[in-house]
Amino acid sequence: MIALFTDFGWSGPYVGQMHAVLARAGVTDPVIDLMHDAPAFDPLASAHLLAALVPSMPAGTVFVGVIDPGVGTARAPVVVEADGQWFVGPDNGLFDVVSARATDTRRWRITRAPERQSVTFHGRDLFAPVAAEIAQGGSVPGRALPLTEYPDDTAADxxxxxxxxxxxxxxxxxxxxxxxxxxxxxxxxxxxxxxxxxxxxxxxxxxxxxxxxxxxxxxxxxxxxxxxxxxxxxxxxxxxxx
Missing domain, CATH: 2.40.30.90 (Bacterial fluorinating enzyme like)
Structure with missing residues (x-):
């Protein structure tokens, strides 16, 4: 299963384009619109919301998380595996609460450079294709990162x-x-x-x-x-x- 978690809103072309990319990549598993009205431009608030939603999802779900006010800047694109769940998106704190509360985590920096990548829509051009690959059993297209030691308050309420x-x-x-x-x-x-x-x-x-x-x-x-x-x-x- 792939779950989309974004601040795109429910109107406009963005959610549909994400679905189109996943369909074109051959994804046959369900694609769930988990949330498209996450707190806009606020990855830290969204991180707590995402962490609360994860337990209700099946094991092995691939979450595409796009609350990304720094899209197109030097912030890294990452994949995180936390207690058997997968997360694809920007390294801007969105996945930190999930990671800090998990027993077992691994992280990768995505190194793939898509043929087409808009500087303002990495969700469509980078994160969705990577999520499709992982959901279909492929390897992470990136390099492993060292374990992160989160501050004690990262997992706090x-x-x-x-x-x-x-x-x-x-x-x-x-x-x-x-x-x-x-x-x-x-x-x-x-x-x-x-x-x-x-x-x-x-x-x-x-x-x-x-x-x-x-x-x-x-x-x-x-x-x-x-x-x-x-x-x-x-x-x-x-x-x-x-």
Whole structure:
């Protein structure tokens, strides 16, 4: 399986061109549009979102990750294998959280120079063809890199909003607490209490819950948390105490 994870948006020609390249390369495995509204130009926020989505995907999935504000610059194109999952994209922090949390990782720098490579669309011209090759059992077209020693905080949770969905629910980079104490969450000067699901709060009431990606999410029952609190990607959140 190949999973596309980008900030391209759902409209325009870019996603279709990625699919066309994979089809032309003879890929017969499913190609999943995992996400095309990842935080734009923000590989670090997207890294936490990607890490939360990976566990739900089959072993051996090849992820094409393109949140690449430095496309066409000196940033390296890489392939990462982390606990049996594959990641193809720019070396700009997008794969660092997945790598730091994995038990076993390997990295390669892609050395292939395609016949056609736009300076602004490496997703189509480089990353998608490399992903197709790996998905079909080919070797990585690049040279192995030494193991990376990530700073201790790379695998840590991110105390910030990393995604806002169409309902105005604000997903944080926090995983739920693993002890029995359920703390409150500090958001924009307010302390929010935990609810198991949206309907456990009154209409218009703000809450935090654990969403389907096992991340802490700020929500308003039948409303928009983003609007209520003026939230955007990068807005800070912190745990409080009961």
């Amino acid at each position: 991110r105390e910030a909003i990393i995604y806002i969905d169409a309902f105005g629910n604000a997903v944080t980079g926090l995983r739920p607490p693993r002890n029995r104490i359920v703390p409150v969450l500090n958001v924009a000067g307010r302390c929010l209490s935990h609810r198991r699901t949206f309907a456990d709060a009154a209409p218009g009431e703000a809450l935090w819950l654990v969403n389907s990606m096992d991340l802490v999410e700020i929500a308003v029952n039948r409303g928009s948390a983003a609007e209520m609190f003026g939230l955007s990607v990068g807005s800070r959140v912190t745990w409080g105490v009961n």
